[in-house]
Amino acid sequence: MYDTAKTESALEQTETKISARNVQVYYGDTHAIKDVNVEIEDKTVTAFIGPSGCGKSTFLRCLNRMNDTIDICRVTGDILLDGEDIYDPKVDPVQLRAKVGMVFQKPNPFPKSIYDNIAYGPRIHGLARGKAELDEIVEKSLRRGAIWDEVKDRLDAPGTGLSGGQQQRLCIARAIATEPEVLLMDEPCSALDPIATAQVEELIDELRQSYSVVIVTHSMQQAARVSQKTAFFHLGNLVEYGETGQIFTNPEDPRTESYITGRIG
Amino acid sequence: MTALPFLLLILATLAGYLLNRMAAGSIRANGARLHSMISYHGMFAALLVLVPVLTIILLWLAFEGPIIDRVVMSGLPDGLLDGQGDGALQLVLAEIKSISRGQIFGTPEDWKIAAADSYSALRTQSDWWMVAVVAGVSLAIIGFARSRVTAEFRARQGVERIVSGLMIFCSTVAVFTTIGIIVSLSYETVRFLDRVPLSEFLFGTNWEPQIPLREDQIAAEGAFGWLPVILGTMVITVVALFVAIPVGLLSAIYLNEFAPRKLRAVIKPVLEILAGVPTVVYGFFAVLVVAPAIRDLGQSIGIDVAPNTALAAGGVMGIMLVPFISSFADDALSAVPSSLRDAALGLGSTRAEMMTTVLFPAAIPGIVGGVLLAVSRAIGETMIVVMAAGLIAKMTINPLDSVTTVTVQIVTLLIGDTSFDNPKTLAAFALGMMLFLVTLMINVFALRIVRKYREAYD
Incomplete structure (x- = not known):
């Protein structure tokens, strides 16, 4: 598998953003992620698919060290972001999370105004000098989150008052506001209706211009629609990783084929 | 004798239950489909008996005494008690009652x-009548309940209706008790204000209520200005909150977010033990510990400290309040959805930033609830103040001086000799009324503030 990924990226000639080598994750005694090797490319949408409990979300949360917040979780192996090990003691996980933004399964806007939601990250990281600059960041982020037109007249209204799809786009805009390099999305559409899902997917496709996007999804159609690369996880193993088209039309591993055709999962 | 009606009630309830259950059971045995399970049929009959008959017994017991007293007093020979005061009549009635119990002193008159x-x-x-009424009503209800048993009868909903009626009653008990307390307090307060003008009570700066109850007593002149007393309460409450709020909140935040699991497992129960220590x-x-320590410290830096100080009482009271605030705040913080924690951490905030910017604002209503409870406890606390802060009302806000509080004064006014036509005793009720109003105002005010500033999550 490691070899596959390597040849693939060599072929593509694109820049590697994140590379994981021999990553193991343990929850207490449970071995949740087994020996995963993967190269995630810049300015690409990478989808993680697999049945429930296969470890794709766990692996995603390793990429910005969100697993650090779980006491019993232990991660070994190397995860390099732009060639630097993010689990190195020198690395500040707080800074890392500003660089590797995350969008969660359930829209989770803060119970604050729309403006304050977006301004949260820039404020704690001191990205804006003065009110005017902050206003600018908020507007820019909301525009890139494709929600500016819907909320520009009510920036003072609470973010929790928006519809589910709007809330999720608000959360994406909030993550963008800290100017991350990578955007991790953990099943961002699972709580949304088909129309909101379509809007978010469109947004993901636009975000690819500027960021490396990693998306965990349960929907294989979604993976096929939005991603260029797909990784299939099963029982904590990375079974297959490659071009999305390749994975869905001509998988190498019989387990991938079974999952895609609906026989396991 | 009073046990008999209760025994009858239990028997009737059981009988109703078994009878209806059996009746429903035989309908089912005959092949019909029952709407409700047979235990519901039994329960329906049991509740139908229990609630009204119990009400009858309790009302009977409540009104039996006063009615018999009136009948006996009006049956006395004419002219004997003319022109006697209320107290004398009470005395005669008490004597008659003790004679009827066989406790005879001297030789009472024939009448x-x-x-x-x-x-x-x-x-x-009266007792026999009560037994008869209870038996009669029980039988009637059992008969009625039995006649309702059919396959279609919705005993399930019937039980629910009766139970919801009971719940409505229980939920109004607190309301009516509050109303009763206010009414009785207002009554005595009005009597107090007949004797002491309102302006003197509200704006007087002197509190010396130990006036003579009888003419031969030597006591104070009497002054009923409540300001020094409420000021003492406020000083002690503020001192207590200065200790309790920071310690309580910070310990809650530490335990909730930063403490390792093992440490939390030790500290939380210990904090709860603190809540169980009696105030005495x-x-x-x-x-014994805090007051001398404060005094020594004060002397060593050349400040004159009274032996009883508001600081000692308030400080210890603050320690007492820590578990209230910390456990309320801990619950409120735990109730904030973990998705908000994830959101804040995922944006690259530290735990402390997450706490101050997200968790704390979202948990404010619960935290304020704990603080309010602590304020009410501090205002109402008596024992620590009696022991550590003194009894003399002083117009001071110096926490190193001895002060007294509203509750302490109520206690000292009502122990020892009391007389309900004397302002000394009645002053206790006026103080109680004011205390009630003050706490009410604080609660209303705080709730308004919370509603204005809370960040509601859903």
């Missing part, structure tokens, strides 16, 4: 003995 006889006769009659024990601690 008293006759009255005592009629009194005990009336009591016996806190009082000892304040008098």
Whole structure:
């Protein structure tokens, strides 16, 4: 598998953003992620698919060290972001999370105004000098989150008052506001209706211009629609990783084929 | 004798239950489909008996005494008690009752003995009537309930209706008790204000209520200005909150977010033990440990400190309040959805930033609830203040001086000799009324503030 990924990226000639080598994750005694090797490319949408409990979300949360917040979780192996090990003691996980933004399964806007939601990250990281600059960041982020037109007249209204799809786009805009390099999305559409899902997917496709996007999804159609690369996880193993088209039309591993055709999962 | 009606009630309830259950069971045995399970049929009959009959028994017991008293008193020979005061009549009635119980002192007049006889006769009659009424009503209800048993009868909903009626009653008990307390307090307060003008009570700066109850007593002149007393309460409450709020909140935040699991497992129960310490024990601690320590410290830096200080009492009270605030705040913080934690951490905030910018604002309503409870406890706390802060009302806000509080004054006014036509005793009720109003105002005010500033998550 490691070899596959390597040849693939060599072929593509694109820049590697994140590379994981021999990553193991343990929850207490449970071995949740087994020996995963993967190269995630810049300015690409990478989808993680697999049945429930296969470890794709766990692996995603390793990429910005969100697993650090779980006491019993232990991660070994190397995860390099732009060639630097993010689990190195020198690395500040707080800074890392500003660089590797995350969008969660359930829209989770803060119970604050729309403006304050977006301004949260820039404020704690001191990205804006003065009110005017902050206003600018908020507007820019909301525009890139494709929600500016819907909320520009009510920036003072609470973010929790928006519809589910709007809330999720608000959360994406909030993550963008800290100017991350990578955007991790953990099943961002699972709580949304088909129309909101379509809007978010469109947004993901636009975000690819500027960021490396990693998306965990349960929907294989979604993976096929939005991603260029797909990784299939099963029982904590990375079974297959490659071009999305390749994975869905001509998988190498019989387990991938079974999952895609609906026989396991 | 009073046990008999209760015994009948239990029997009737059981009988109703079994009878209807059996009746429903035989309908089912005959092949019909019942709407409700047979235990619901039984329960329906049991509740139908229990609730009204119990009400009858309790009302009977409540009104039996006063009615018999009136009958006996009006049956006394004419002219004997004309022109006697209320107290004298009470005395005669008490004597008649004790004669009827066989406790005879001296040689009572014949008419008293006759009255005592009629009194005990009336009591016996009343008891038998009660048994008869209970038995009759129970039988009637059992019969009625039995006649309702059919396959289609919705006993399930019937039980629910009766139970919801009971719940409505229980939920109004607190409301009516509050109303009763306000009414009785207002009554005595008005009587107090007949004797002491309102302006003197509200704006007087002198509190010396130990005036003579009888003419031969030597006591104070009397002054009923409540300002020094409420000021003392406020000083002690503020001192207590200065200790309790920071310690309580910070410990809650630490335990909730930063403490390792093992440490939390030790500290939380210990904090809860603190909530279980009787206030008298806190009082000892304040008098024997804290007050001397404050005094020594004050002397060593050349400040004059009274032996009883508001600081000692308030400080120890603050320790007492820590578990209230910390456990409320801990619950409120735990109730904030973990998705908000993830959101804040995922944006690259530290735990402390997450706490101050997200969790704390979202948990404010619960935290304020704990603080309010602590304020009410501090205002109402008596024992620590009696022991550690003194009894003399002083117009001061110096926490190193001895002060007294509203509750302490209420206690000292109501122990020892009391007389309900004297302002000394009645002043206790006026103070109680003011305390009630102050706490009410604080609660209303705080709730308004919370509603304005809370960040509601859903």
